[in-house]
Amino acid sequence: MSAQPKPLVFALTPLYPQAQALATKHFNLVQPSDEGFDQWRQKADGLMTTSHPIKRQDVEIIKAEGKLKFVAKQGTGVDMIDLVAMRDLGVPVMNTPGINAQAVAELALGLIMDVARRISITHSRLSGGLPVSKADGLKGQTLFSKTLGLIGGGDTGFALARMFNAAFNAPIILFDPFLSVSDLQRWTRAIPAPLLNHVPSVDELLTQSDVVSLHCPLTTQTKGMISLPQLRAMKSTAVLVNVARGGIVDEGDLETALKENMIAGVGLDVTVIEPPTKERYGALCGAGNCVITPHYGAAPADVQEATCLAMVEHLIEAFDGHPLRDRVV
Incomplete structure (x- = not known):
């Protein structure tokens, strides 16, 4: 029996090394510096973001041409994601509250x-x-x-x-x-x-x-x-x-x-x-x-590494069929 192909996951912002290693193990991972990154709306099974927005016009392209299943957001705030559009599309969005x-x-x-x-x-x-x-x-x-x-x-x-x-x-x-x-x-x-x-x-x-x-x-x-x-x-x-x-x-x-x-x-x-x-x-x-100060309350490296890792773990669990953690929509 052949193994299931890895989900194609785009990290809209670069990952920290430990999180990147874990994501690479479980996903076909595309980061901003990789070839084909600009196709994230059309090709992603999953998205991860720290600060990169996902706007209504992005969701419209995803709806017309994409196959998106999950979005994971590093940190608590999700105001850069159009949650109404995501809800209408039926794509769950998760964040990582509490860690920072x-x-x-x-x-x-x-x-x-x-x-x-x-x-x-x-x-x-x-x-x-x-x-x-x-x-x-x-x-x-x-x-x-x-x-x-x-x-x-x-x-x-x-x-x-x-x-x-x-x-x-x-x-x-x-x-x-x-x-x-x-x-x-x-x-x-x-x-x-x-x-x-x-x-x-x-x-x-x-x-x-x-x-x-x-x-x-x-x-x-x-x-x-x-x-x-x-x-x-x-x-x-x-x-x-x-x-x-x-x-x-x-x-x-x-x-x-x-x-x-x-x-x-x-x-x-x-x-x-x-x-x-x-x-x-x-x-x-x-x-x-x-x-x-420049929005750096959660910026210490140890905090960023922990929240980035949690974002990857949330997405792994989602694709493995586990109950969604910290679901926003």
């Missing part, structure tokens, strides 16, 4: 501390040749017993809440209308009951929080959810952090808020235009206490 959560949460914590104590803005003054002194610390603030508000209660938000609560004996306010009963039970086991408040509205969270950290996906419902009205509702001493997706915060309104001292500062690991440049974000950085 601790790394992203650690960066969020770093941004909170940086902005609260004005570390980067003070260093920038020094490196720019301006005088600095202890007086530069007067506008900073401590975090002990300050309230952390989390919009999004998935793995990253949960990891940040545990660290922030443990480090600063901090109350946690959580807004996430999509949490399951088991998700809520995980939260109540981790955070002492008097220090955890699951609220029904974003507005309630914004008015009560000293730090607001975003951990929700970018959707039509969350795009621009933090705009001028929400920024005005926050405390003037509040710190805002976004490690989720650019576009959840209206960047023009954020610049206005910083200029008018509506909030104390902001830390962003995600922006609408990535990677960020001085030409695009110089005005925002100059508006006040603003720290921007």
Whole structure:
């Protein structure tokens, strides 16, 4: 009996060595530098992607000429894939949530501390040749017993809440209308009951929080959810952090808020235009206490290798007929 032919799988972004070795063992693998890569829409049995988009026009070609069976996405965010088109086509999409959560949460914590104590803005003054002194610390603030508000209660938000609560004996306010009963039970086991408040509205969270950290996906419902009205509702001493997706915060309104001292500062690991440049974000950085990093919360090599390997493993299991892990659609 002849062996089944290996599935033809295109990696739309290059794979890490360990993941590449595993993929080569199980698939006929085509990567971006390989001949025939541009035929991925027509020929792929499976697709893997980290950041390469799969748009509606791609799906239309796949529908007309292709034979696609599965898509696996490295990392959590899937906003670069047209999920509606994929659902209509009947092609399952999987991601790899949770693996990078601790790394992203650690960066969020770093941004909170940086902005609260004005570390980067003070260093920038020094490196720019301006005088600095202890007086530069007067506008900073401590975090002990300050309230952390989390919009999004998935793995990253949960990891940040545990660290922030443990480090600063901090109350946690959580807004996430999509949490399951088991998700809520995980939260109540981790955070002492008097220090955890699951609220029904974003507005309630914004008015009560000293730090607001975003951990929700970018959707039509969350795009621009933090705009001028929400920024005005926050405390003037509040710190805002976004490690989720650019576009959840209206960047023009954020610049206005910083200029008018509506909030104390902001830390962003995600922006609408990535990677960020001085030409695009110089005005925002100059508006006040603003720290921007280039969407590298999950970028440490060990994290990237682990999520890349998980993406390959998900696809292997799918082609072997096992239940799909972390299916998005």
